[in-house]
Amino acid sequence: MDNSVDLQALIERCKSQDRAARKQLYELFAPAMQGVCFRYAGEKETARDLLHEGFIKVFTKIDTYLGAGSFEGWMRKIFVTTSLEFLRSKQRFFFSIDNEEYKEIAYEENENVVEKLSAEEILQCVNELPTGFRTVFNMYAVEGYSHAEIANMLNIKEASSRSQFARARMLLQEKIRKLYGYERKNE
Numbered sequence: 001m002d003n004s005v006d007l008q009a010l011i012e013r014c015k016s017q018d019r020a021a022r023k024q025l026y027e028l029f030a031p032a033m034q035g036v037c038f039r040y041a042g043e044k045e046t047a048r049d050l051l052h053e054g055f056i057k058v059f060t061k062i063d064t065y066l067g068a069g070s071f072e073g074w075m076r077k078i079f080v081t082t083s084l085e086f087l088r089s090k091q092r093f094f095f096s097i098d099n100e101e102y103k104e105i106a107y108e109e110n111e112n113v114v115e116k117l118s119a120e121e122i123l124q125c126v127n128e129l130p131t132g133f134r135t136v137f138n139m140y141a142v143e144g145y146s147h148a149e150i151a152n153m154l155n156i157k158e159a160s161s162r163s164q165f166a167r168a169r170m171l172l173q174e175k176i177r178k179l180y181g182y183e184r185k186n187e
Contacts, residue, residue, distance in 0.1 A: 087131060122176075
């Protein structure tokens with residue numbers, strides 16, 4: 001965020017429905033919020049739509065922001081919720097509870113393949129995860145929600161959240177190994 005901007009004054013101007021302030025707030029936060037939307041949607045066009053929908057909600061609900069906690073965190077929660085609502089509405093929000101295909105993947109903590117990849121390569125691997133795995137992974141690893149919070153937000157059991165996250169990590173490790181051409185026997 002641009003340190004030269006008086007964020008509190010900008011927020012107050014937005015609460016007064018100042019169009020120039022809204023544009024400035026949008027330009028200030030759109031890149032970060034676009035990233036949030038893309039992590040959940042996995043598609044640029046859909047992420048753009050979610051970005052616009054999220055900002056409509058931000059401007060509609062800005063009066064509810066009372067200054068407790070960071071404004072960016074408050075906004076991020078709106079964009080995560082907007083993305084989750086989209087996934088539910090399109091029935092793209094499903095979880096694989098006992099998928100045999102993923103049970104055989106061995107996750108090894110000592111492999112540091114991730115350090116060799118760029119952020120874009122890692123994001124590409126995350127976006128290739130099945131929707132349920134990707135959603136829980138983003139909520140836990142990126143957004144910092146607890147498994148209890150995720151379970152509550154997604155209306156699933158906490159154990160399902162933990163399982164989805166563990167399987168997402170295993171799948172990511174496998175995808176990264178394949179992307180990088182890494183074989184265990186090369187250790």
